[in-house]
Amino acid sequence: MASVMADPDPVKVSKGSIPSTKVRIIGKIKGFTDQESQSLNQDSKKWITVKKSQENDSSSKVMVSFESQSTSRKDPYELDYCYEQDEDIDLIYLREIRPMVLEVLDGGNASVIALGARGSGKTCTIQGSQGKPGLAVMAMSEILSKAMKFGKSVSVSLYEVIQEHAYDLLDPKHPEVQILEGAQGKIHFKGLSQVDVKSIQEFHNIYFSRGSFQKSVQKIPTEKTRCHKGLMIHVSSEDDNLKAKLTSKMNFIDLADYEDPRRNIKDGTIFTESSRTNKSLYTLLNVVYALNANEKRVPYRESKLTRILQDSLGGTSHAMMLMCLNPSFCQDTVCAISLVSLSRRNTKQVSIDSTNRSRSSAKVKMPLSIKSGKTPSTSLTMKKQIASSMLSSTKENSSILRGRKLFDEEKSNNSKQLRSPPEDILARKSKLLQVVDSEVTAFSLTQDKSIPDVNLAVEPMEIDTPLPISPNDMTIVLAEKDVSPNSRNDNLDVSPGRLGEENVPLKKNEDGAPSLTERLREISNNLRSLSSSTPSRVKFLENVVTPCSNHIDPKTPVMQRAVEIYHSPRGTFSNRSSGVKHSLVQEYLTFLNSANKEELKGLKGIGEKRANYILERREETPEPFKQLDDLQDIGLSAKQIKGMMKQVAGELFN
């Protein structure tokens, strides 16, 4: 720990030495473990080569390349810097982390995020061990010693993020943490413990001895639960003039091991878990990309982790991504670095997909060419799941999946066009979009017996560049075979990005604001029609397929199934009711996304403060409310949201 306090290079430690890019991306090649050393022989080539433009100058960029049999292409990846195997993490601390620590002590926020494949040294680098402190421990040591001098107090929080849920690790009950955004964009954590720390020994006890940080708290029934682990160091001081408490924070994140989900296709659950876990990484990289490219819109809200880090990544905060590199061959390492290095590029590339061209001028697309190649087989259940979703989401007879952004993620619930379809179709559509967005990743749909057995292949993947499998940049072909007696061997196109773009905004009043009353009336009329003695089956079936009606073959099993459902009056009623319910929710969300303050305040549960929150949220992101759960971000509980919707529905009959 002595090295933390030593300052051999005061110039480099000065605050001025912080980053050329907004989020600095550096690499670190892990040392060999005994096992790894044994498996090497004298003829073993060095797997990773780092080319520095200027030796030992951490302010100039480096090129990292890999020597491997399995990647034909050896193009190097550009990082802001890369620390080699023989360079100790003390050096990383002094050059990279310490300037951030000084910023945090000065009132700023900072984030250090370690990512990499399994066994790449993330935990050892961030947390370290009792004998060999990692970066977080070194930072804490310095923060504690300096905070005392300046009369500041220090506290910590520990949490983990599993599949888009954050859990407190310092409360034995491990409650789920809610992320709320305050008036000035300050992020609040409801349900996250903050424990005061006065000495490094106390910190050790919390960080190491409690053990919960090392072992996931959630019992998710998968072979291996992957989670992101976060340490938040809060530094607080009283401001005499403002008579307020000022708090800055430093985040250390040990991201879940990056793994290519295609390798782990065993069943839908693992596929889903893997893709959801990777989703945080993709969103994070999208955020980093947006920050480094100075984009107006930064997609913080698209994953739990980026929500947590929202006020510690952009603006005046300092952030660094630490790409941990396995010293011996590891395909996931190549995948991960290829994704990461792309996020530091700040030139947009426009999609050249001709089907998207007219609509996608602003799209960012990874410069990868992924062609169809080997066909990993998927389980039958998965095949059915994917097929059933595809059938209800088909846009054209042949298709290619494309994402919207650099690394795409879930967009499933955004489509306002999806107003009429029964919820099972919507659910399948939504699930499909997750698949599309998450690397043709599986999803846990219940098996639909009406869906015929299919031989669905997830194809794609011979890659020019070493295998970056991002949902967005890649072109994935889902080949459908023998789906029905009228089977086609077409590839189906399901494009989440395009779905989003094609959404026609709902009609608005002349002044631009939608009239909720109008909408409710429309829905009310629909409800009334439910009780009519002659249900308009045909009309409704048209509605069911509105978003893709030009593209769906009416003979597909989905349509047949729909007809069966509507043969029974009860089925008709039930399906139409759920369609109406969905419409009501969509209308309500549209209203929240576009009404003015006074109109918002007219809603039950929304007063001055919440109306302001909503308006602020809208300034930050157009149409921030995509689903009812998003209302939790303005401090409403699930129960309150349900109550509000009940009230809105009840008013229809007044």
Ligand SMILES: Nc1ncnc2c1ncn2[C@@H]1O[C@H](COP(=O)(O)OP(=O)(O)OP(=O)(O)O)[C@@H](O)[C@H]1O
């Ligand atoms: N610099 C190093 N030199 C030698 N061995 C190291 C070094 N850093 C880490 N290791 C060893 O490599 C192995 C993997 O390290 P670590 O657990 O930190 O990786 P990880 O990326 O967090 O992996 P996982 O998330 O799968 O646990 C451990 O056995 C660790 O002791």
